[in-house]
Amino acid sequence: MTMWLLRSSLCGAIAALCAVFGQASAQPVPDAPQAISSAAERIYVGARPRLMQIRTLVAAAGRQSSLGSGFLVSDDGLALTNYHVVSQYALEPGNYRLEYTMADGGKGDLTLLAIDIANDLAVVRLDRRGDAHFDFDARALSGGLAKGERLYSMGNPLNLGFTIIEGTYNGRVENSYVERVLFSGAINPGMSGGPTVTADGMVAGVNVSKRTDGELVSFLVPAHFAASLLERAQGASPPSPGSLRAEIARQLIEWQAGLYKTVAETGFRTSSFGPYQASESAAPWFTCWAQTNAGQVPKPRAASNTTVCNSDTRLFISGDLYTGTIQVQHTHYRSVNLNAFQFATFITQNNRPYWFGGWRPKWYTRQRCNEDFVALTPSDSHPPLRVAWCARAYREFEGLYDVWVVAVTQDRSDEALVSRLSMQSVTHENAMALATRFLETLQWKK
Amino acid sequence: MEEVIWIEVLSRHREVLARHRCRGPVVTIGRGYSNDVVVDDPHVAPAHLLIARDESGALVAEDLGTTNGLFVERRRERLQRVRLDGDKLIHIGGTTLRIREGGQPVAPERPFHRNTRSWIAAGIMGTAIIAIDVLWIWLGETNEPKVTGYISPLFGFIMMTLVWIAGWSILTRIFAGEARFERNVVVALAGLLIYSLYNEVADFAAFSFASRTIASFQGMLLWVLLAAVSFAHLRIIGRTRLKLKAAAVTALALAVIGVQALGESEARQTFGQSDALNRLLPPALRMAPVRDWNSFATDIEVTRRRLDEDRKTEPSGPGGFFGAFFGVSDD
DSSP states (O other): OOHHHHHOOSSSOBOOSOOOSSOOOOOOOOOSOOSOOSHHHHHHHHHGGGEEEEEEEETTTTEEEEEEEEEEOSTTSEEEEOHHHHHHHHHOTTTEEEEEEETTSOEEEEEEEEEETTTTEEEEEESOOOOOOOOBOHHHHTTOOOTTOEEEEEEOGGGSOOEEEEEEEEEEOTTOSSOOEEEESOOOTTOTTOEEEOTTSOEEEEEEEEOSSSSSOEEEEEHHHHHHHHHHHHHSOOOOGGGHHHHHHHHHHHHHHHHHHHHHHHOEEEEEETTEEEEEEOOTTEEEEEEEOTTOSSOOSEEEEEEEEEESOOEEEETTEEEOOEEEEEEEEEESSOOHHHHHHHHHHHTOOOOOSSOOTTTBOOOEEEEEEEEOSSTTTSOOEEEEEEEEEBSSSTTOEEEEEEEEEOSOSSEEEEEEEEEEEEOHHHHHHHHHHHHHTOEEOO | OOOEEEEEEEOTTSOEEEEEEEESSOEEEESSTTSSEEOOOTTSOSSOEEEEEOTTSOEEEEEOSOSSOEEETTOOSOBSEEEOOSSOEEEETTEEEEEEETTOOOOOOOOOOOOHHHHHHHHHHHHHHHHHHHHHHHHTOOSOOOHHHHHHHHHHHHHHHHHHHHHHHHHHHHHHSSOOHHHHHHHHHHHHHHHHHHHHHHHHHHHHTTOHHHHHHHHHHHHHHHHHHHHHHHHHHOSTTHHHHHHHHHHHHHHHHHHHHHHHHHHHHHHOOOOTTOOOOOGGGOOSOOEEHHHHHHHHHHHHHHHHHHHHSOOOOSOHHHHTTSOOOOO
């Protein structure tokens, strides 16, 4: 049962899909209901023919590699699910194929019509039509649901069978760049892509993820994103499987353009670090943490105080590729009783290694760096800096890079500010613009 | 006057094993007890060799009709008769002989060489090396200083140096007949002193000039230094065939540098470069001018173009010498 924990992480974890180990498939629900005993029962009876489980199969073996849920949204056989449910197929259409299983046991192939990686949505077409389908709730589309309103989430958790879960609507997640509905209910792996409906059985959102460091903290994609992707899919012809990667690259570039524009427009706030000033994004969706070595025993010979700010913009691309985060880190070092050489060594030791993480040739090129002494003008407000710029390119997504910039102030031998900016999946121009701004705000305090 | 002929039996390393003083003008050598000099070598005939004077009065050695015959050092053909000059080595069976007369000239008396200067130099250099290393350790100290933090590396250093010197002294002893210990010590310490200084100075230069080129040549130059020290040791062993010795150490150094450079380049090819901000030093050591951001940005632009080219090339797998140091991680 820890499998999905592995798939997720502390913040905004995606409730992962693969969770099944040799279990029998869903038991058919007995027909002929007697008296309706609850709202959930009534909703489920109506929803059952519109629900499906979506499996990604390894094409060669014909065996499942991941599981999710989906739901019908049109009478010509279109269904909605999460992008992350179909991501394996989207990225490697030659190695995988998609299959659906309805609650009545009916099976068939799926065609992927449209994806929206920013909102983690996908539209697929079933090889049959004419089934009953869900409709979107008008109040949900306009954001008019009331906090505390009862919602019902459906899907096939852990391949145990179709399930309906009660929970409450708790509005939009605050301080989040990505628009998500906070749903207080138990969403489990395998339910990704399933619908969450109002008491009338109208779609209010799409199950997408949950936090694993809390209880019943689940997230839904708001209905209006789903409705607009559906509209796009209905008009367009199905993309060729080979063009999906290019589509992902296009959406990533579009997404980061929006993100960096917002960062620039939201502006920055300056913080003081000893005699230096540096900036952090003023956007509320940056979470900042501070760290100090003051309490260390034995007493450290140089004081270090760190502020790290992470954007909550992590984007799922593939089970082994999350991207889109911006991180700003400032560390102020002050020597207590280290000499100039020892102090420089202390800074070196505390700032290694500057790697992006492991070696991942599947997604990235090698890393390349530039390093030099740099000064920004005017020099009476900017300290001289030792700057390192390292970048690696995404193999599949042309024009996108992971970039990190580190600046170490070079004006004193017993005090320094080390500022670091990391940007994932960013164009060169946006990285350059943000880095320039980042370094320009690094100043001496007057 | 009584005529004296010395028969010397030599070892494989041309050291005198036995020296027989014989009375001339004729001396016989063989395994039999009727000879003047008895040689206990099964490949020597009972009556093997006759030493006598020829018509001109020079000493000659003559084979007495044996199976294994008479040979002269460095000549392959079997000889019946050999004219001797006091330095020529002759082989009978497995035994090496040198025959000398009483009038054989010897080298003049060699005064005792005290080598005080070598030992003073060695002492100064040894102290300097230890002082420099202690200084570097101290300058890199960021925690509370611990005595073992200084002693352990020094101890290892000293042990390695001793092994190195002992090795060369033994080689010198084998090939030159004497260890020439003090000269080997001086050479080794001089090399070590240069190494201690160079390594740090190269680090300083890499920081001061913000140059990665210096850092990447650092390792290579160390091999050059090692080759130079080895050559100096070989020169102590003997001043003959110096060109051959120089060529040998150069070839060895080039081979090592080549293998190392190849390994590093393969690793860089696969994993990229991780050595940014490798070693920071006090800002006062900066020698390179500070650049403005725009000119640095043009460098970055070049890097970006290289990355775009990297994108087109297929990734290579791990492996090679450095492959083992990088785990294949996919998350």
